[in-house]
Amino acid sequence: MKRFAIFAVLLAAAPGAALAADAEAGRAVFKSQCSTCHSPVQGKNAVGPSLFGIVGRTSGKVEGFHYSEANKAAGLTWDVATLDKYLTSPKTVVKGTIMSYAGVKDDAKRADLIAYLETLK
Numbered sequence: 001m002k003r004f005a006i007f008a009v010l011l012a013a014a015p016g017a018a019l020a021a022d023a024e025a026g027r028a029v030f031k032s033q034c035s036t037c038h039s040p041v042q043g044k045n046a047v048g049p050s051l052f053g054i055v056g057r058t059s060g061k062v063e064g065f066h067y068s069e070a071n072k073a074a075g076l077t078w079d080v081a082t083l084d085k086y087l088t089s090p091k092t093v094v095k096g097t098i099m100s101y102a103g104v105k106d107d108a109k110r111a112d113l114i115a116y117l118e119t120l121k
């Protein structure tokens with residue numbers, strides 16, 4: 001959590017500089033943890049919806065993807081704070097989600113991952 005707080009401050013202060021290193025590490029986290037179900041490419045849905053442009057997007061809005069009722073009704077904005085909570089424990093934030101993924105428990109890895117997700121635009 002502490003590392004995330006620092007990351008959030010850096011993000012606000014100097015996005016470019018703070019993101020470079022973290023996003024690269026986050027790309028590897030994405031590859032090993034998310035890419036079996038999610039593509040970073042716009043319009044490419046797989047088991048899960050494309051994560052292109054995910055940061056700042058409203059939940060359940062990827063065209064052509066069949067979400068669960070839970071995800072459709074969640075009414076979340078995927079900002080950094082919400083993604084941090086969700087990616088810690090998806091089922092806690094979206095009860096009834098069909099994303100069968102336990103979560104990224106390591107704070108630093110999660111912050112890196114979210115930095116990578118921010119580059120997908």
Ligand code: HEC
Nearest residue numbers: 033034037047048059060061067068071097098099100101
């Ligand atoms: C086993 C497959 C699987 C894995 C692994 C997985 N996801 Fe998902 N994800 C899904 C599915 C399926 C959904 C749609 C959930 C629903 O409709 O309830 C989803 C939904 C999401 C959403 C919400 C999208 C939206 O438009 O509202 C986000 C954000 C997300 N996943 C991020 C991630 C990240 C980041 C990882 C890696 C840490 C990950 N997921 C790992 C299958 C997966």
